[in-house]
Amino acid sequence: MNPMIRKILDRLRPAAQLAVAAHQNPEGDALGSTLALALWLQSAGKDARAYNLDPVPSFLRFLPGADTMTRRVEDLGEPALIVVVDCGDLQRTGPAFAQFAQGREIINLDHHDTNDNFGALNLVRPDASSTCEIVYELIVSAQCTVHSAQNPLLSGSSLSTGHRPLSTDIATNLYTGILMDTGSFRFPNTTPNALRIASELVRAGADPARVAREVFDTQPQGKLKLLARVLSTLEFDAPGRVAEMVLTQAMFAETGTSAEDAEGFINHTASVEGVKVAVLFREQGPDKWKVSFRGRVQGDGSPGINVARIAEELGGGGHRLAAGTTLLGSLERVRLQVQEKLAAALLASE
Ligand SMILES: [Mn+2]
Structure with missing residues (x-):
């Protein structure tokens, strides 16, 4: 023993x-x-x-x-x-x-x-x-x-x-x-x-x-309704290598849910073939967005994009495969800011 x-x-x-x-x-x-x-x-x-x-x-x-x-x-x-x-x-x-x-x-x-x-x-x-x-x-x-x-x-x-x-x-x-x-x-x-x-x-x-x-199999109804709304915002960018979704305060209100119900949503897009980085923009207040990143180990086992570095460049931090930051500004502006950093990271990785 x-x-x-x-x-x-x-x-x-x-x-x-x-x-x-x-x-x-x-x-x-x-x-x-x-x-x-x-x-x-x-x-x-x-x-x-x-x-x-x-x-x-x-x-x-x-x-x-x-x-x-x-x-x-x-x-x-x-x-x-x-x-x-x-x-x-x-x-x-x-x-x-x-x-x-x-x-x-x-x-x-x-x-x-x-x-x-x-x-x-x-x-x-x-x-x-x-x-x-x-x-x-x-x-x-x-x-x-x-x-x-x-x-x-x-x-x-x-x-x-x-x-x-x-x-x-x-x-x-x-x-x-x-x-x-x-x-x-x-x-x-x-x-x-x-x-x-x-x-x-x-x-x-x-x-x-x-x-x-x-x-x-015991998820509350509101959580699935919230997921439906969030998934309807799904966009693929940087031909298919970036997946982005948006979650607004209004979606919580419409479905009677709260932040804990959105736990894990970002993983839905990180599981799509070809996606290297998944991003979720979550509205925290007027012109205030929490941005979460998920990287992926690639099919050949290589570590892929280091999202901690991207988050750090945007004033946040985290782990290599899971990181985040908070950005101020309109969704359009915040999105452009993030997409610029992602494009540079993707370019550098290829
Ligand atoms: Mn454990």
């Missing part, structure tokens, strides 16, 4: 009260790993409570245990031991929890390669598809100890817990996290291990069709 996993299990075994937390604005992997771990610890007779700074997004409310999450550190009691999942640093949990964690022992489970090892014990595996994959390994390793060693898996746990640690509820949480962090098994982190574990989780009761339905 991995020595760090052994150390972590040794530390979890005597703990009677624990708190589990992930980063704010949680997605599938953050909530899946939080809830799976809390449910597993609870099944071993422990008082394990799950925390997040933010509410559970509506499409993840189906996750077993989601209704037991708390957003108040006051609800966490006084645990001596804390498990932080899916966070590169402790601040990602939010100011209240980071404060709460002071003076308590922290176990850090994560797969971000930027992790600063803030825990007393750190299981950080950048090769793992997701934190859920790491939590799975932990649970399965604990099951191995219960069979091989005299001491029971966890204090107060029944043998049946050791025999069947992966309940349907735990498996559903872990499967959802792996599904979402691998982009539905499309991203490069879709490793043999990720697929093997997903398969084990389905065997343990996770239902892929149901999870996909809950996560992807």
